[in-house]
Amino acid sequence: MMAGVSANADAQRSAAPPPELGRAARRSASWTIAHTADEADRPSGSQSIQRALVLLNLVGVLARDRPEGVSLAELTRVSGRPKASVRRVLVALVAEGYVEQDPGTACYRLGLQAGVLGELAGHRADDLGEASTDSLIRIADTSTDTTFLTVRHGSYGVCTRRQEGPGPIRNYALAVGDRHPLGIGAGSLAVLSALSDDDIDDVLASTATTRGHYPGFDDETLRGLVRRSRRDGYALNDGRVIAGSWALGVPVHDAAGRPVAALSVAGIAERFDPPQCDELAALLHTEARSIHAALTRSQESRPVRGRP
Amino acid sequence: MMAGVSANADAQRSAAPPPELGRAARRSASWTIAHTADEADRPSGSQSIQRALVLLNLVGVLARDRPEGVSLAELTRVSGRPKASVRRVLVALVAEGYVEQDPGTACYRLGLQAGVLGELAGHRADDLGEASTDSLIRIADTSTDTTFLTVRHGSYGVCTRRQEGPGPIRNYALAVGDRHPLGIGAGSLAVLSALSDDDIDDVLASTATTRGHYPGFDDETLRGLVRRSRRDGYALNDGRVIAGSWALGVPVHDAAGRPVAALSVAGIAERFDPPQCDELAALLHTEARSIHAALTRSQESRPVRGRP
């Protein structure tokens, strides 16, 4: 019990360009990495719910580029949980409409309610998303690379926006919905580096077991990366998550000055030699400041508590 | 236990126009109506999950027009469940990021993950939503009233789209995310009327207890409404859900010919005398056929199963 829970994201990001992979190339994940706040410190009585929510997210992420959906087998494999459990949860999710099952293939994908929830959530004032879209587009256009918005959630970073640049190179290392411990990836590292030393200690402690599944991201390495990021003024991911995929990120601060998100740009290694890095960082910083300003504005223009 | 579970929707749709309601006017719901498939027939082993999902939806619906969020008290009241339970579930939802709690007011609203899920779900091929947007806009424009897309989910209908017309009158009887048993409301009734008699029997049986909370929608009344709808060629809701709020709906059939959704238009009673009804019905039918055609097209242009 309480072993490796759940899973995630780019475990299995199918290499898209070559459609010629033999059937031998298993699409399934070979590692199961945690997808949620470290399971250990959960005090309370709701693990079935937490498992369900994690699985829901997992269905969304895995089925993202597959209209067919995800197979039960793959979900059990990736989530690292017994098949019967996964299925029981899936049945519940289907019953509520958050997941639907393809009657033909028996595969699972997000359902009606997931869309409704999104509609409801989108309708809500999503200040950050709102404020960042323009910036993302501008960055993607001028850099010609793929741009991301990573939002801090506890000790983890969640990719909430992704904007393709006009360039020919597509990046599959990060997609909307992916979640990684703070420090893994450029945007995530940018947020981490912007935290206080005390907060960093907490984060590292909290994500320790999760990070066990990311080779080469032990505490010391991460602290080193934080130091470098602070010195340089930007966070650089030199291909340590996925070989050959580099990225550069800077933090975004909310109205209260807390680093709540990050902008990042990803591309191939060749695009990240020092002079280009500085140029990119300047661009990102400008946009990050612009988002911060927008957040500040929208904050003070809403002192309304309760009804007029 | 297993008494009235959960709740919904337009229980408490605050009358928006008059901002001058004394503090005496409680905003909270006074009735708790079921929000999910009838709880009785749930085979099992996942009621905590189902409760969590229902609550999640509830947070979304109730907090829709309130950036502040919903209070714990209101959620317990509307959901009809013990406060401790509601809170425990909310904590789990918050921990996973699907709900967030305003640190100032302690109110709950949809969180980051809800938006992510929506993004993921929207990215998915949402044929129906895609095919209907244009139609909804056209109907709203020509009718000058508010137009809805209601999707069938089991024995219930869920409002998934809503398009305001240019007219001055706003309708607050139905909003995205609301769920009612089939037969309650114009669109919902349109779907029901398009089902086979056997299916209608099943639906009525399945929603019997739920409909207990909708006064004046017993089996006989509904069968009568179905007969009338079939005769007229459209479903008319003559203000029986919310007094003064009338609506007219027609079913939408998928590629296989099954009634999976409905288009409907809502407005004040004065706009629904027989000649206008026929005119409206004709308009809706045209658009319904157009959506059906689009669905058929998108269906046959996607025979791709598996990878090339």
Next chain:
DNA sequence: CGCAACGGTCCATATTGTGGACCACGGATC
């Protein structure tokens, strides 16, 4: 024809979620 992988089901077990009772707080009202 066996083998492996698939989706799906069963059911004894104890872990998990349950919810009534309780506390502290804040703002009306007397």
Next chain:
DNA sequence: GATCCGTGGTCCACAATATGGACCGTTGCG
């Protein structure tokens, strides 16, 4: 300022609930 109500939040004995290993029926490959 004493009293009341409603709020958000916590506790914990209890048993209903979720759990997951074992199992079944199919399918498709070698």
